[in-house]
Amino acid sequence: MKKSLIIPLVVAAVCAVAIFFLKPYYWSLSSTKSKVNIELCSHGYAKNNCYQCNPTLVDKFKTDLDWCNEHSLPESQCELCDPYAKFKAKGDWCKKHSVPESQCVKCNPELAQNQPKFVDWCKEHNIAESQCTICNPNLTISLKSDWCQEHNVRNSKCVLCNPSLRKKLKQSNITVQNSARKWCEHGFEQGNCYQCDPKLADKFKKSGDWCGGHDVPESQCFPCNSGLQEEVNKRLAEDTAQNSARKWCEHGFEKGNCYQCDSKLAEKFKKSGDWCGGHDVPESQCFPCNSGLQEEVNKRLTISAVKPELLKSDSDTTISFDATLPKSAFCGTHHLRIKFSRKEIASLIGIKIAPVRKRAVKEILTCNGEVMYNATNQTKVASRYRGIIQKVNVHIGQRVKKGQILAVIDSPDLGQLRTNIATQKKLFDNKKKIYSNIKKMLALLTKSNISSSQATEKMKTLEIGLAKSSLLEKLAELELAQSELNRQKEMEKEGVGLKKNLLQTQKRFDSIYTSYVSLLEHTKVSAEIEIIELQGELNNALQNLGTKIKRVSKKPSEYLIRAPFDATIISVKTVKGELVEYGKPLFLIADLSSMWVRLDVFEKDLPRLKNGQPVRFKTDSIKDVNFEGKILWLGSEVHDKVRTVSVLAQVNNKENLLRVNMFGKVKILIHQNENVVVVPKKAIQWEGCCHIVFIQLENDLYAPRKVRLGYEGKDFYEVKAGLLAGEPVVTEGSFLLKTEILKSSIGAGCTD
Template sequence: MNRILSIAVVVVLGGAASAYWYVQGAGRNARPRADSASESTQTGAKAACKSHGLAADACPICDPTLIARLGECLEHGVPEAVCWICRPKLAAAFKAEGDWCGEHARPESACDLCAGSLQEFRERYAARTAVGDDTQARVDLDSGHAHDRASPSVSSTATPRSQRPPAEQCDTGSRTVRLASTDVARRAGLQFARVGRQAVTHSLTCNAEITYDAGRYARHAPRVAGVIREVRADLGSRVSRGDVLAVLDSSELAAAKADLLQATALVALWEKNREREDGLLQRGISTERDLLEAESKLTEQRIDLSRARQRLHTLGIDEAAIEALTARQDISPVLNVTASFDGIVVERNAVIGENADPSRSLFTIADTRAMWAILDVYESDLREIRIGQPVTIEVEAWRGREFAGRVTWISTEVDHRTRTLKVRAELDNADGLLRANMFGTARTAVMECEPIVVVPRTAVQWDGCCNIVFVRTGETTFEPRKVRLGHETGEFYEVHEGLSVDETVVTQGSFLLKTEIMKERIGAGCCPDD
């Protein structure tokens, strides 16, 4: 049998406006409903909640009905009853629940500096308005007394709320919300929208961080230890391949050059000695043994020369420079640190007079004409991502502007803590607007569909087990309709079941209507899910 909830709002203006709502159930004796935490206790004395250190009638953990009755904290975007900023004493309750981040002084489930989020926080506590915990006290609205009652455990599922099917046993659809007058709707700030069809593109949205392209990023350190004599590049300097970044004095380089010159001289010496021994053997003056010894020595010296040349190659000296220093007999200790490609100096650690060695980078160069975006994609969305897929990135610094790129790599590992995996997209950055370590939002289209029924996101409310939308059936009457939703598409949800084109739904103010529905159902235990 349908039950009609009548809502009367009396607005008193006198410096500040206040509203008083009451609920009357069909077939019951009408009686006013408590409108604040202090009115929820009928004993006259304010008992203490020993578990959480709060007054019993002000503890949203023990009395989850407060979450629905007190509504939203508009300033901080969480239910008023569990707003730890407005109600600092709640910290003890959250600590008792094991949900407190001591480092950042907020509930851990709401700590976005660690691993939480306001969405996770809302889901954890707002769900109690419908189901509560197995051991929590509930308020029996018929008797006005608190009592303990076991309830089905809250289901945990990775399926987003918006895509969960309606609960079979929920009787939300059998109710009607009726306002006293159209003026009440106006004063309550209700706004409406008409259900329609539109072509939608299914897109995946996730967090992204901008980083340098690892293939265009390099740290430059000297190949050998030395003392910095001169610095020729600074932060922000644009350099080309081969440009000198710094000049060092290296005794090890000087020794390597000397070894090369020595090996070159010995090879020349033993080449002459071999020719002489060969001539003597031809005239019968020398023996074949002497010739073999000369050839062996020449081979050894050639090996030493090759080793000395190779050592200079590893120190960054090319063949042309080796030939030049051999011709000049150059053993100077000067070592140039040069750029390996065109780019910008993004890090400098070189200081004149300091010691430098291969273990410490003096300069870091990046080619910022292309950047990477590292996306955090949820495990459940992995099937929507593929190599070569177009991606657009919007960053905080350039809101309203999108940077286009394509997916080039998908990680083979899922983070065990966040259940996300890394996806890399390459972005064009010819204008240099993107900077490393910027945070942004990535979107990628995964499917395009024909026009389908959609409803504004602001019209959808979660009542503990179902997604509901309030359909306007008359000037002052509204029907809570269970809906089966599809993907989120910007400001809308796809509607697979529950709504028809041209029906009028409540958008702004739908939360107030849901609150009245929830007041009637608190303690009924009709919805087992969160």
């Protein structure tokens, strides 16, 4: 028995040893197979198990306890917690060495030959240069003592064994990032400044970085962050120090290399290939062709002096703040005042003043247009009753007048309704007559001295019904009780009657009198309620009929369909003998004397448009005719792909030449030789927040003024808001004044 057990034990031992030595190979093989067989999505995970492709899998991941609450992602797909998540998802993972299989040089030594791509690599000995003890013998001792065998990294850099190192490493990374970071003119990171780009508001709000009290990002809110102003000043001071060695001219370009300062440099720029033929200036100094050049020039000028040879000292110009003006939530440019210490400084630096004037401007915006029906003069004519078409009186293209008969329908439902209405009308008229007689009867019976015989005689001709007989009977009974009561009173006076009989007679009289009065009131109220109910039933029937009773034709079931307004028949959707249902459209009619044109306007042009502006539509198929009209409506949404807005205009079509879906060109007359306020282009400056001009308040005092621009001419801008005709505006030298206010705003931002 013992000998029979020896062989199985030996086999088991051999299998165990084989598994132990072949395990790494199995891991490598299995990872390779899985990498080939797994179908991956665009995010690098299994196609049917990717949370980004299918967010509805959230319940599955949470049920499997595969969820990262910190980042709201599946734990197995959270690259914030595990940077190697994608490698593990596609099976490219060496479990033995905890690195991607495709990068594991220990399992695949041939990969080491590709390592020269890395800076930290010793080509001679195929090992990291920082760990090569052959080239650096001094590392032998330090590596032995400073090495984490468990995680295969330097012990002094292993954040898993030493969690306290994580904070230090993060802080060092922040320091490195800040050292390479560039700041904008407001002292915040470029591309992340709300004052430079207000469109970033949604980004800050989503990240929870928003100050509701001052309506700015919390991290950029000066009132809420007491030390922020000092930090911003420090950043800008560092930038100023770095750029102080370089001096710029008044236009923001390097001195001695500015085309505006020296036009003779044109040949030099052209020879070097730095020339913009479209705008006839050097390419490197062409603002229209270089979208970011204006911002760069503004930055340079914030650290450059304005003609220092003319401004002898810092006291020659003073930037003040007018506290009497209403404060703005962001931009405080309009509060600033620029004052020169000497009046001659303005003329020395080339400042020229001219009054704001008006001039006739003609502005036309051209866009594409498509013809469509005027929806306010187009309708579908339908039947209100079920029936059979007896006659169709019109055809396609026929012009009809309001009220003209389009078709005739035989409708049994309508016939029944009209018969019921006629019956109800007769019943109502009869009831009105009875109600009138009841009022006369009640007026007669309320007289205190009338007898039943007199009342009967006077009411012979009144047709009332049961109410008359009931009231007359009750009146006769009341008279009899009154007579008996009088007789008992006489007997009581003579002393022959009994007190008991008198009281009983009085009680009976009172009861009959009360019943008589109640009957009078009941008769009146019942008649009024009945007449009101009949009136309501008749009105309801007439409303269902949809027409007055006097318009009913001789044949009750005949229904005439009429045109609701002057129009043209666009389509006929019925024929004689057809059974039509309630509400079925039979005709499509439209008034073609005016048509709508749908315009496609770019969103940048929309602020220049308004309702009522004249338009002129012209189509290639009708070249000699202009269709005049005006804008009716400006669209409320922008097309998400072509970024245009639909605008509706109504044009005249009295000659009936336009057809639906015609294409053409539309000219919108924004200005038709209108006198508008204009200023020279040289007077306009972009301050980083808004367009401004400078107004002369006194001989040596100037103030920036925000303006809203409109039409752009060859050498002028229309000013829609901000200026009045006759105001003195700086036409030459405004760039220098802008430079002064930019210098004063370094570190302040628009929140001050």
